[in-house]
Amino acid sequence: MRWTLKPKPVSKTVEALQKALQVERSVATLLIQRGIDTYDAAKTFFRPSLEDLHDPFLMKDMDVAVARIEKALANDENILVFGDYDVDGTTSVALMSSYLKTKSERIATYIPDRYDEGYGVSFKGIDFAQDNEFTLIIALDCGVKAIDKVAYAAEKGIDFIICDHHRPGKELPKAIAVLDPKRDDCEYPYKELCGCGVGFKLIQALASKDDQPVEALAEYLDLVATAIGADIVPITGENRALAYFGLKVINTNPRPGIKALISEVKKEELTITDVVFVVAPRINAAGRMKHGNYAVTLLTETDEFLAETYAKEINAFNLDRRETDQRITQEALIQIEENKEEDRLTSVVYHESWHKGVIGIVASRLIETYYRPTLVFTKSGDKLAASARSVKGFDVYNALEACSEHIEQFGGHKYAAGLTLRPENYEAFKQAFEEEVCKTIDRSLLTPEINIDEQIELSDITPKFFRIISQFAPFGPGNMTPIFMTENLKDTGYGKCVGEDDKHLRLTAIQGRQKIVGIGFNIGNKLKLIQNKKPFKAVYSIDENHWKGHVSLQLKLRDIK
Known part of the structure; x- marks a missing residue:
C-alpha cells in the first residue's frame, strides 16, 4: 500500500476554526480538509436540515x-x-x-x-x-x-x-x-x-x-x-x-x-x-x-x-448472484495464471458462459488480487460484451477511446465502463488495451493508495474525540471516514492471527502509557512485523467494539509498516 498523508491546512485557519467551535486542533483540521472552515459551515455540517435543500x-x-x-x-x-x-x-x-x-x-x-x-x-x-x-x-x-x-x-x-x-x-x-x-x-x-x-x-x-x-x-x-x-x-x-x-x-x-x-x-x-x-x-x-x-x-x-x-425471493437472487460471481472470479484468476499474465499491466479475461449480470462485480474482485485496469468479457448474442473497472487515478474511458478501432460500442466514465466488440477483434483489442495502458499509466497507480487525514498519538483517541468524529457521518465520497496514522507503536506481545485461514490480525498497540486493541481484516500476513515487540506504525480508522454488553474503542487497522 502507498501511504499518502494529506497536506496540513494553513495553521491560522485551523486555529480560527478551533477557537470558533471550541474543539481540539485535530477535529478542526479534519473539518477544513472537508471544506468546512467557518462556524456557519460547521453548523450546517453537524446539524443538517431539510430547510437547507435548494428550491x-x-x-x-x-x-x-x-x-x-x-x-x-x-x-x-x-x-x-x-x-x-x-x-x-x-x-x-x-x-x-x-x-x-x-x-x-x-x-x-x-x-x-x-x-x-x-x-x-x-x-x-x-x-x-x-x-x-x-x-x-x-x-x-x-x-x-x-x-x-x-x-x-x-x-x-x-x-x-x-x-x-x-x-x-x-x-x-x-x-x-x-x-x-x-x-x-x-x-x-x-x-x-x-x-x-x-x-x-x-x-x-x-x-x-x-x-x-x-x-x-x-x-x-x-x-x-x-x-x-x-x-x-x-x-x-x-x-x-x-x-x-x-x-x-x-x-x-x-x-x-x-x-x-x-x-x-x-x-x-x-x-x-x-x-x-x-x-x-x-x-x-x-x-x-x-x-x-x-x-x-x-x-x-x-x-x-x-x-x-x-x-x-430477492435474497435468493442475491445468493445466486454471490455464488455466480465467486465462481467466475476463481475461473478468471485461473485463466490469468494459466496464460502467465501476472506481469501484465492489465487484466483482460473472457469466457462465453460467464453471466453478463455479474461481470462488473468480477472485474472489481479481480482488482483486489491484481491491482490494475481490468476487463471481463462474456458472449452476448453474436458479440462479446465487457465490463471495465479501473484503479484510482487512471481513466479507463480514455484508454478505451484510444482502442476504439477494435470496439463496436462503449460508454461509461473514468473508473467504470461497458463495451461490445466482435469476437474476431478480441485478441487485437486485448493487445491494444495493454499497449495503451503501458504507454499512459503512471506506474505508482498500480499500488493501492491509502489517503491519511492526520497523524495523531494514541493519547488523542478519547471517547469525546470519537463522539465528535462519529457526527461527521454519513460517510462517503467527499466525506470519507477519517483515516489516521500513528508511529512508534509496539504490541503487548500477544498479537495473533484470527479468523478463517488466519486472515485477520488482532493486536494491542502500546504507545507510552496508552494502549488500545486493533483489528486488521485481511492483513494477517503482517503478523511478523509486530512480533517480539518490534516498533511499527499503523494506518487505521477508529470504531467501537461491542462485546458481551461492553463497549470500547478500537483501531480498525488498514495497514501496518
Whole structure:
C-alpha cells in the first residue's frame, strides 16, 4: 500500500476554526480538509436540515415538467414511470410511482430487461407505452442521451420528461423537460444528485404546488438514501442532508420492502455502509439475475407480509448472484495464471458462459488480487460484451477511446465502463488495451493508495474525540471516514492471527502509557512485523467494539509498516 498523508491546512485557519467551535486542533483540521472552515459551515455540517435543500425550481425545465405532470393528472392521462434496472433506477421508479399514485390510479412502471433491451430508454418500452395508451413517460436515472428514442416516442404522440444525473452529450433529447443538474445551461446550485435525488426534487416541486412542505415527503427519503449510497455519489451538500434524513427513516420507520431486507441485520443503528453492503446488493441482484421489476415491486409494497415474501425471493437472487460471481472470479484468476499474465499491466479475461449480470462485480474482485485496469468479457448474442473497472487515478474511458478501432460500442466514465466488440477483434483489442495502458499509466497507480487525514498519538483517541468524529457521518465520497496514522507503536506481545485461514490480525498497540486493541481484516500476513515487540506504525480508522454488553474503542487497522 502507498501511504499518502494529506497536506496540513494553513495553521491560522485551523486555529480560527478551533477557537470558533471550541474543539481540539485535530477535529478542526479534519473539518477544513472537508471544506468546512467557518462556524456557519460547521453548523450546517453537524446539524443538517431539510430547510437547507435548494428550491427545486432553480433546476432548468422544472417549471415545464411540473406543468406537464399537472396537466396529465388533471386530464386523467396514463403516465408511465420508466427507470434503469440498477439501485438508483429502481429506487427512482419506486419513489416517483408511489408519489404519483397518491394523485392518480393511472400510473404504471417499466424497467427494461438488462439482457433483452440493455441500459436506458428502449424502443421496446416506448412500444409498450403506445400499446397501452400512455401519453407521458417520466424517465429516471437515464434518458439524457436518448435522442433517437425520444424522437421515436414523439412520432407516436408520447411526451417525455427526463430526470437524469449523467453528463449530457452535445445535443439534448427533444423532450418536454430535461431535468439534469449537469446540463451546461442549468444553474442548479448542487450538481452531484443521483437519479433518485433528481426524482425527489421533482416530487418536492409538485408537492410545493399543493402547499406541502418538504418535511411531508420524508417517507420517501429511505429510497433516496439507498440510491445515494449505492450510486457512490458525493455525500456533501444537499446529498448529505438527504442521506442523513433518509438514514433516520431507515432506522425508525422504513417502508415494508426495506424493512424486510434489513430484518436480519442485528444492529441498533444502520449506517450508509450497511445500506451499501446489505440493501443495495439485494436490490441490484434482481436486475442482475432476474428482472428489475422484482425490486420495484418490493420497494412499492405496502403490506408487510407480502414485502417479506418478495424480500425472500430477492435474497435468493442475491445468493445466486454471490455464488455466480465467486465462481467466475476463481475461473478468471485461473485463466490469468494459466496464460502467465501476472506481469501484465492489465487484466483482460473472457469466457462465453460467464453471466453478463455479474461481470462488473468480477472485474472489481479481480482488482483486489491484481491491482490494475481490468476487463471481463462474456458472449452476448453474436458479440462479446465487457465490463471495465479501473484503479484510482487512471481513466479507463480514455484508454478505451484510444482502442476504439477494435470496439463496436462503449460508454461509461473514468473508473467504470461497458463495451461490445466482435469476437474476431478480441485478441487485437486485448493487445491494444495493454499497449495503451503501458504507454499512459503512471506506474505508482498500480499500488493501492491509502489517503491519511492526520497523524495523531494514541493519547488523542478519547471517547469525546470519537463522539465528535462519529457526527461527521454519513460517510462517503467527499466525506470519507477519517483515516489516521500513528508511529512508534509496539504490541503487548500477544498479537495473533484470527479468523478463517488466519486472515485477520488482532493486536494491542502500546504507545507510552496508552494502549488500545486493533483489528486488521485481511492483513494477517503482517503478523511478523509486530512480533517480539518490534516498533511499527499503523494506518487505521477508529470504531467501537461491542462485546458481551461492553463497549470500547478500537483501531480498525488498514495497514501496518
